[in-house]
Amino acid sequence: xxxxxxxxxxxxxxxxxxxxxxxxxxxxxxxxxxxxxxxxxxxxxxxxxxxxxxxxxxxxxxxxxxxxxxxxxxxxxxxxxxxxxxxxxxxxxxxxxxxxxxxxx
Amino acid sequence: xxxxxxxxxxxxxxxxxxxxxxxxxxxxxxxxxxxxxxxxxxxxxxxxxxxxxxxxxxxxxxxxxxxxxxxxxxxxxxxxxxxxxxxxxxxxxxxxxxxxxxxxxxxxxxxxxxxxxxxxxxxxxxxxxxxxxxxxxxxxxxxxxxxxxxxxxxxxxxxxxxxxxxxxxxxxxxxxxxxxxxxxxxxxxxxxxxxxxxxxxxxxxxxxxxxxxxxxxxxxxxxxxxxxxxxxxxxxxxxxxxxxxxxxxxxxxxxxxxxxxxxxxxxxxxxxxxxxxxxxxxxxxxxxxxxxxxxxxxxxxxxxxxxxxxxxxxxxxxxxxxxxxxxxxxxxxxxxxxxxxxxxxxxxxxxxxxxxxxxxxxxxxxxxxxxxxxxxxxxxxxxxxxxxxxxxxxxxxxxxxxxxxxxxxxxxxxxxxxxxxxxxxxxxxxxxxxxxxxxxxxxxxxxxxxxxxxxxxxxxxxxxxxxxxxxxxxxxxxxxxxxxxxxxxxxxxxxxxxxxxxxxxxxxxxxxxxxxx
Numbered sequence: 001x002x003x004x005x006x007x008x009x010x011x012x013x014x015x016x017x018x019x020x021x022x023x024x025x026x027x028x029x030x031x032x033x034x035x036x037x038x039x040x041x042x043x044x045x046x047x048x049x050x051x052x053x054x055x056x057x058x059x060x061x062x063x064x065x066x067x068x069x070x071x072x073x074x075x076x077x078x079x080x081x082x083x084x085x086x087x088x089x090x091x092x093x094x095x096x097x098x099x100x101x102x103x104x105x
Numbered sequence: 106x107x108x109x110x111x112x113x114x115x116x117x118x119x120x121x122x123x124x125x126x127x128x129x130x131x132x133x134x135x136x137x138x139x140x141x142x143x144x145x146x147x148x149x150x151x152x153x154x155x156x157x158x159x160x161x162x163x164x165x166x167x168x169x170x171x172x173x174x175x176x177x178x179x180x181x182x183x184x185x186x187x188x189x190x191x192x193x194x195x196x197x198x199x200x201x202x203x204x205x206x207x208x209x210x211x212x213x214x215x216x217x218x219x220x221x222x223x224x225x226x227x228x229x230x231x232x233x234x235x236x237x238x239x240x241x242x243x244x245x246x247x248x249x250x251x252x253x254x255x256x257x258x259x260x261x262x263x264x265x266x267x268x269x270x271x272x273x274x275x276x277x278x279x280x281x282x283x284x285x286x287x288x289x290x291x292x293x294x295x296x297x298x299x300x301x302x303x304x305x306x307x308x309x310x311x312x313x314x315x316x317x318x319x320x321x322x323x324x325x326x327x328x329x330x331x332x333x334x335x336x337x338x339x340x341x342x343x344x345x346x347x348x349x350x351x352x353x354x355x356x357x358x359x360x361x362x363x364x365x366x367x368x369x370x371x372x373x374x375x376x377x378x379x380x381x382x383x384x385x386x387x388x389x390x391x392x393x394x395x396x397x398x399x400x401x402x403x404x405x406x407x408x409x410x411x412x413x414x415x416x417x418x419x420x421x422x423x424x425x426x427x428x429x430x431x432x433x434x435x436x437x438x439x440x441x442x443x444x445x446x447x448x449x450x451x452x453x454x455x456x457x458x459x460x461x462x463x464x465x466x467x468x469x470x471x472x473x474x475x476x477x478x479x480x481x482x483x484x485x486x487x488x489x490x491x492x493x494x495x496x497x498x499x500x501x502x503x504x505x506x507x508x509x510x511x512x513x514x515x516x517x518x519x520x521x522x523x524x525x526x527x528x529x530x531x532x533x534x535x536x537x538x539x540x541x542x543x544x545x546x547x548x549x550x551x552x553x554x555x556x557x558x559x560x561x562x563x564x565x566x567x568x569x570x571x572x573x574x575x576x577x578x579x580x581x582x583x584x585x586x587x588x589x590x591x592x593x594x595x596x597x598x599x600x601x602x603x604x605x606x607x608x609x610x611x612x613x614x615x616x617x618x619x620x621x622x
Contacts, residue, residue, distance in 0.1 A: 014482075015478060018478045018481045018482050018485070019474075019478060020462075021481050021485070022434060022465075022478060022481045023438075023441070023458065023461045023462045024462060024469070024478070025459070025462035025463050025465070026466060026474065027466075030471075033471075034474070034475060037475060037541055038475060038478060038479055038482075040541070040542055041475070041479060041541055041545075042479070042482070044422075044542055045423040045424075045426045045479075045483075045496075046423070047420060047422075047423040048420055048427060048492070048495045048496050048499050049491060049495055050420065051502060053495065053498035053501075053502070056498040056502060057501055058494060058498050058500070059498075059500040059504060059556075060317065060497060061317050061347070061558075062303045062317065062318075062556070062557055062558020062559075063302075063303055063304040063347065063349060063558055065346070065347065065349075068346040068347075070343040070344075071343075078211065082210045083210060085208075085210075086207055086209075086444070086446075087444055087445060088442055088443070088445075088446065088447065088448035089451065095443055095444055097443055097457055097460075098450075098451055098453075098455060098456055098459075098460045099456055099457065
């Protein structure tokens, strides 16, 4: 097990990068706030590295179950208009979204 | 009016309300109206509810009053649901701006089962945004106050449910618990709150926070009420692939048996790492004193008490605050401004990626953003093994400590483990909002059972500085009945010694100072 130093800090740039990955348009003010707070949190959670875990398997789920199936019975899905009624924008019986690709130069 | 004279329906436990309904002494309309009146009078200050529709509740009660069929023990009783539970046609926000105004097109299994049982939906209760928090201060909508002291927090994240039930604004309520969000608010408001075995109550239709940990459960005024509500929502659900295909143990029966007060032959382990010798830092002396008295009381009921050490519990907090944010960062990716909820920046000047980022920036509050960023970091390549992977291995160690304590392999263990539910009584509103680490410490005692997926109940065990203290009973997976039995024994013994129920102290206090003896 590789041990890292317990004090880990997240810089403003780190937080900006992570926020971008998570699709959060954070403000400059938030970058300052979160960099400080998250460094403190990270330092606290890094305590997990104290545990000796050689040969310990990870737990992903407290009640492991595999190949869970239910009877293959056809059920009606939600009506389209009911689903689209909750959407921020709909058009031609579909969700409408802003453009995905930049226009060609 | 047929209501028995002198009965305050909003201070009566649900089992008794059910009896009054059954004998025809009171109608569902009368009970529902009594609670709606209290909500109208007090919720402006208490802030327990995000949504109440009095007309719909009264119409439902009238429908039940005039129905001929027998719907069962819960028929006609009102209930409040935490706003994380999806309800068809009824606004559901999970405490977040990103879902403001959303009316779900379907019912969660928990909501559907309560509907089928003939309950009346009183309203949806306030909560920390996406259930992330221990004080309900992370709600995007309002502050919720503790009925015992309105300058203090009602716990969280199910703080709207705890305030509603303790304050007489609902006879009982559904909460959800990911790291303690049923047990901690129950403890600090003097309620009984139970986190069922993971997988024993359906998660279908609960807005997901951390899917390997989330569980819905009952919050009530008595152990018996909690058991009755739990029985109504529990059991296998084919719509949830993590739902355990096993029947529930007879919970109400065990609560009734427990209340008879005989615990002889029951082996109870006191967890050293949760407030015991060498591990008392951060625990208030008043909390430890009430806990110690409760241990002595349990022993006097015939239980065999021994101290048990679970060394990995020391790492439950850091492991939880890696696992839960990691799962949350993935779960909350669904809030992208496309299919439901808020959309920001869709004015032709931003592409899809920018609209998603602006929507999430404006739709999520600070704690949710912190956890998404932390989770994204813990799952990112290069850090995964050191943080998320390591936390999952610590999770295994915690489960092994439980298995050893319960003697799962050798039969030489205890039947239940106990600890204080929270290290402190309810803290003042605003006192921890700038310090995430201090806020996270409120979950210190509840996290091990969450990570191991085992059932745990919080039951009141006295007052410290006039504020409720809770005792937690943890049991092996699927042995929820043991939690109810031990909690009911403690509750009955304390009620007998006190001469009245725990919450009656709050009712009396609200009625004004007692005359000097």
